[in-house]
Amino acid sequence: MDVELFLDYTAEVKPAIDRQLAAYLECRGQGTRLRPYLYDILQGFVARGGKRLRPAMAMLACEAAGADPYLALPSGCAVEFFHAAALIHDDIMDESELRRDQQCAHIIHGVSLAINTGDYALGLVCTIVVQDQGLNDATKIAVLDAIGEMSARTIEGQALDVGWVRDEVYDLTTDDYLAMALGKTGYYSGISPLKIGSLIGGAPAAERVALEEFGRNAAVAFQIQDDLLNIVGNEATVGKDLLNDILESKRTLMVIHCLNAASPADGRRLTELLRLGHSKSPQEVAEVVGLLEKYGSVEDSRKKARSLIVQARECLNGVRPSRARDVLASMADFFLERER
Numbered sequence: 001m002d003v004e005l006f007l008d009y010t011a012e013v014k015p016a017i018d019r020q021l022a023a024y025l026e027c028r029g030q031g032t033r034l035r036p037y038l039y040d041i042l043q044g045f046v047a048r049g050g051k052r053l054r055p056a057m058a059m060l061a062c063e064a065a066g067a068d069p070y071l072a073l074p075s076g077c078a079v080e081f082f083h084a085a086a087l088i089h090d091d092i093m094d095e096s097e098l099r100r101d102q103q104c105a106h107i108i109h110g111v112s113l114a115i116n117t118g119d120y121a122l123g124l125v126c127t128i129v130v131q132d133q134g135l136n137d138a139t140k141i142a143v144l145d146a147i148g149e150m151s152a153r154t155i156e157g158q159a160l161d162v163g164w165v166r167d168e169v170y171d172l173t174t175d176d177y178l179a180m181a182l183g184k185t186g187y188y189s190g191i192s193p194l195k196i197g198s199l200i201g202g203a204p205a206a207e208r209v210a211l212e213e214f215g216r217n218a219a220v221a222f223q224i225q226d227d228l229l230n231i232v233g234n235e236a237t238v239g240k241d242l243l244n245d246i247l248e249s250k251r252t253l254m255v256i257h258c259l260n261a262a263s264p265a266d267g268r269r270l271t272e273l274l275r276l277g278h279s280k281s282p283q284e285v286a287e288v289v290g291l292l293e294k295y296g297s298v299e300d301s302r303k304k305a306r307s308l309i310v311q312a313r314e315c316l317n318g319v320r321p322s323r324a325r326d327v328l329a330s331m332a333d334f335f336l337e338r339e340r
Contacts, residue, residue, distance in 0.1 A: 005330035017055045020077050041117045048100040054079040058197035063324035065201025072197040078128040079193050085121035142199045150192035157183020164251045177253045181223040190219025210318030217312035222335045224305040227252040246285045249274040254297040261295040309336045
């Protein structure tokens with residue numbers, strides 16, 4: 001697997017992405033009392049970094065269609081602001097403490113200002129597309145439609161993720177998890193930026209479908225790897241709370257596999273531990289991890305992620321040969337090998 005091609009590409013385009021993101025915020029509210037309560041919070045959060053995967057994907061899809069990748073830069077940044085809002089709001093829902101090696105926005109600025117900042121980031125998404133002078137009106141409408149789909153599917157996935165914990169739902173299957181992950185992550189971290197980039201690039205329908213299917217499989221694998229890193233990753237490398245999924249009793253693929261594979265006694269014990277939520281002691285968190293390892297649930301998730309990446313790469317056969325297609329194949333490998 002060659003991840004260097006994708007890492008080289010992101011290093012190439014990241015400065016332009018960062019400049020574009022900053023430009024949407026740096027002139028707003030200058031010299032006013034509003035600035036520190038909104039624009040500085042969002043600009044500071046975005047400036048923490050991140051992989052800039054979503055703008056990069058939009059640009060790559062546009063290039064794969066034979067067009068100038070920078071035509072998709074503003075719309076890719078719109079998806080990145082959606083991502084920022086999702087992270088800010090998710091951290092509040094999950095009671096997280098760390099994000100990108102720093103305290104979460106709601107801890108630094110308070111819950112109310114963090115929610116408001118996330119709301120503003122969501123409002124920017126459509127505004128960026130509407131004001132993009134590089135797109136004609138028909139393309140803007142198509143991109144906005146894709147953003148509406150992305151927003152709805154993401155919120156649906158989040159509803160399942162949170163609702164299963166609230167209602168103590170345990171009778172779940174692999175397919176249930178995949179449907180949740182597809183909504184929660186699959187659209188805004190795969191399907192949608194690729195769809196948007198291919199629309200802007202004028203890709204034929206068959207290539208758009210191939211890119212979307214690639215994004216579907218790769219992004220769900222990305223979420224599974226995210227779940228794995230929360231259990232077996234290095235906290236200093238991951239840059240956010242380790243084992244937080246266990247504390248939150250999230251229904252990850254590992255947990256669902258274990259609930260279905262465990263002996264009746266161990267299944268009952270795992271359910272008891274999950275019901276404790278955030279009140280789990282460090283020993284009880286370790287007990288959950290031990291059960292996941294005992295029943296091969298960690299390895300099962302690794303195998304599923306690998307299988308999805310194989311499927312993703314096969315989808316690229318429906319895209320014309322190009323540097324962009326090669327970089328996307330490398331990105332799929334990166335999704336599987338990343339350590340944060």
